[in-house]
Amino acid sequence: MSTEPIYLDHQATAPLDDRVLEAMMPFFTRDYGNPSSQHAYGRTGARAVRAARRQVADLVGAKSERSIVFTSGATEANHLAIIGTALAARPWGGHIVTTVIEHKAVLAACQWLVDHHRYTCSRVGVDRHGCVHPSDVAAALTPRTVLVSVMHANNEIGSLQDLAAIAGVTAPRGIFLHTDAAQSAGWGLLNVAELGVDLASLSAHKLHGPKGIGALYLRSGLPITPLQAGGGQEHGLRAGTPNVPAIVGFGFAAGLIATEAVTPMADIQALRDRLQDRLLATLPGATVNGHPHRRLPGNLSLTVPGIEAADLLDRLPGIAASTGSACSTGSGEPSHVLTAIGLSRQQARATVRLSTGRTTTGSDIDQSVELIARNAHAVGAEVAPANRHTVVSRSNPG
Numbered sequence: 001m002s003t004e005p006i007y008l009d010h011q012a013t014a015p016l017d018d019r020v021l022e023a024m025m026p027f028f029t030r031d032y033g034n035p036s037s038q039h040a041y042g043r044t045g046a047r048a049v050r051a052a053r054r055q056v057a058d059l060v061g062a063k064s065e066r067s068i069v070f071t072s073g074a075t076e077a078n079h080l081a082i083i084g085t086a087l088a089a090r091p092w093g094g095h096i097v098t099t100v101i102e103h104k105a106v107l108a109a110c111q112w113l114v115d116h117h118r119y120t121c122s123r124v125g126v127d128r129h130g131c132v133h134p135s136d137v138a139a140a141l142t143p144r145t146v147l148v149s150v151m152h153a154n155n156e157i158g159s160l161q162d163l164a165a166i167a168g169v170t171a172p173r174g175i176f177l178h179t180d181a182a183q184s185a186g187w188g189l190l191n192v193a194e195l196g197v198d199l200a201s202l203s204a205h206k207l208h209g210p211k212g213i214g215a216l217y218l219r220s221g222l223p224i225t226p227l228q229a230g231g232g233q234e235h236g237l238r239a240g241t242p243n244v245p246a247i248v249g250f251g252f253a254a255g256l257i258a259t260e261a262v263t264p265m266a267d268i269q270a271l272r273d274r275l276q277d278r279l280l281a282t283l284p285g286a287t288v289n290g291h292p293h294r295r296l297p298g299n300l301s302l303t304v305p306g307i308e309a310a311d312l313l314d315r316l317p318g319i320a321a322s323t324g325s326a327c328s329t330g331s332g333e334p335s336h337v338l339t340a341i342g343l344s345r346q347q348a349r350a351t352v353r354l355s356t357g358r359t360t361t362g363s364d365i366d367q368s369v370e371l372i373a374r375n376a377h378a379v380g381a382e383v384a385p386a387n388r389h390t391v392v393s394r395s396n397p398g
Contacts, residue, residue: 005317005318005319005320006318006319006320006364006367006368007320007357007360007364008275008319008320008321008354008355008356008360008364008368009320009321009322009353009354009355010298010355010356010357010359010360011155011158011183011206011298011299011322011353011355012322012355013205013211014186014205014207014208014357014358015208015357015358015359016205016208016209016210016249017209017253017256017262017358019252019256020208020209020210020249020252020253020256021249023248023249023252024210024245024246024248024249024252025245027045027048027244027245027248028245031044031045031048031244032045033045034241035048035049035242035244036231036233036241036242045242045244048244048247048248049070049242049244049247049248050065051248051251052247052248052250052251052252052254053065053066053068053070053247053251054251055251055252055254055255055258056068056202056215056250056251056254057217058254058255058258059185059188059190059254059255059257059258060181060185060190060191060192060200060202060217061190061191061192061193061194062193062217063193063220064220066220066235067217067218067219067220068216068218069215069216069217069218069234069235069237069238070213070214070215070234070238070242070243070247070250071213071214071215071216071238072212072213072214073203073204073205073211073212073213073214074103074105074180074182074201074202074203074206074214075105075214076214077201077202077203077214077215077216078103078105078106078109078149078178078180078201079105079109079112079227080216080224080226080227080237080238081149081178081199081201081216081218081224082096082106082109082110082113082147082149082178083109083112083113083225083227084224084225084226084227084237085146085147085176085178085199085222085223085224086113086117086119086146086147087117087225088223088225089146089147089223092144092146093119093144093145093146093147094118094119094120094144094146095119095120095121095122095142095144095145095146096110096113096119096120096121096122096146096147096148096149097121097123097124097137097140097145097147097149098110098121098122098123098124098148098149098150099123099124099125099126099132099149099150100123100124100125100126100336100340101126101130101151101154101156101336101337101340101341102149102150102180103151103155103180103182105180106149106151106180107123110149120144122140124136124137124140125340126340126341127341128341128342129290129291129292129294129341130154130157130159130289130290130291130337130340130341131159131161131162131291131294132150132161132162132166134162134165134166134168134169137150137166137169137170138169141169141170141173141175145173145175146175147175147176147177147178148166148169148170148176148177148178149177149178149179149180150163150166150177150178150179151179151180151181151183152179152180152183152184152189152190152195152200153181153183153184153189153295153296154183154290154337155182155183155337156289156301156335156337156338156353157289157290157291157299157301157337157338157341158183158290158291158295158296158298158299158301159290159291159294159295160184160189160291160294160295160296161179163177163179163195163196163197164194164195164196167195167196167197168196171196176198176199176222177196177197177198177199178197178198178199178200178201179195179197179199179200179201180200180201181200181201181202182201182202182203182206182214183206183296184296185200185202185203185206185207185254186206186207186208186257187257187265187296187297188257188258188265192217192219197217197219198218198219198222199216199217199218199219199222200216200217201214201215201216201217202214202215202216202217204246204249204253207253207254207257208253208256208262208358209246209249209250209252209254210245210246210249210250212243212246213243213246213247213249214250215250218237224237226238226239228240262358263357263358265297266297268297268298268356268357268360269298271298271356271360271361271362271364271365272297272298272299272300272355272356274365275300275354275356275365275368275369276288276300276302278365278369279300279302279369279372279373282369282373283302283304283372283373283376284305285304285305285306286302286303286304286305287302287303288300288301288302288303289301289302289303289338289341289343289351296355298355298356298357298360299353299355300353300354300355300356301338301351301352301353302351302352302353302354303343303347303348303350303351304350304351304352304376304380305347305350305380306350306380307350307376307379307380308350308379309323309349309350309351309352310349311379312352312372312375312376313352315375315378315379316371316372316375318367318371319368319371319372321352321353321354321355322352322353323349323351323352323353334348334349335348335351338351352372354368
């Protein structure tokens with residue numbers, strides 16, 4: 001048995017593919033030129049960046065590689081998409097729409113516009129599966145709405161949104177649609193043309209590429225204000241010397257997915273289903289969060305009554321997983337995603353997120369079920385006496 005922890009946290013980050021690392025290595029050592037330079041070293045770097053841009057464009061179904069803007073990650077891409085679009089539309093716009101379950105990077109970018117540019121922001125609710133209804137998006141629009149931002153796949157519960165239907169609401173009104181696709185692109189689920197999105201944020205480390213590199217897909221002709229000025233790199237939208245090794249790694253990782261040179265999605269989903277079915281059979285009262293079918297293939301958000309998820313994971317050094325709380329450091333607040341779908345604060349704190357991926361094996365699943373079940377029962381036995389005489393006020397169900 002391996003002494004390494006079983007990795008069930010692929011939604012947090014995916015292990016770097018060895019083939020990606022091999023593709024990156026020459027650009028750390030031999031091909032180290034600045035791609036903005038005109039000499040041979042620079043031209044080699046520039047060709048590598050162009051090739052990677054094409055690979056990322058192909059992954060998301062973009063017609064032109066010039067629609068791909070490399071960033072430091074999905075967080076920066078979210079900020080460029082939301083703030084850049086809103087600032088460009090400032091003379092006539094003043095309102096943006098997002099959802100209550102977005103990643104905090106999106107919510108923070110929206111709030112920055114509210115705080116610093118007098119924008120207003122509407123946050124659309126979701127159903128118990130974490131799905132956004134297009135009719136609710138339509139109801140939130142105003143004559144001053146310039147942008148709607150709806151994530152493609154949720155980072156906690158994995159639910160996939162019907163972006164094509166939402167685009168059917170925004171496009172006829174000339175309103176731009178942005179999606180945080182950091183979680184979905186690695187599964188080959190994002191096609192910007194088919195879904196009708198105008199902007200999409202991507203992250204390399206979610207698809208077995210390197211950390212510190214991401215991209216924004218930007219539909220041709222869409223007005224956007226740069227957030228970084230300087231040398232004019234990335235079509236003038238993001239100044240700074242390109243991180244060539246990371247860009248090459250991102251492109252290569254995208255190419256592996258586009259050419260299906262990776263573990264089939266169905267195999268990863270089968271392992272997730274095996275984990276899910278066995279845990280549900282072993283843990284009385286456990287429930288799965290997210291849409292039962294329209295969900296990321298590797299995602300399992302599981303609420304286990306009577307436990308504290310953080311305590312359970314503390315007992316499981318042999319498994320790498322996440323709580324469902326996604327607490328901000330020191331805040332102690334439960335996940336805004338889980339409470340938005342109707343979970344109580346206590347239920348949110350009793351939720352773990354497990355995610356399978358390319359490196360997951362059947363043995364990993366079998367060992368994980370045994371460890372989780374045994375320790376969940378132990379944690380539940382410890383928590384129960386402390387809660388035995390607790391009274392919950394009906395006027396404060398949270």
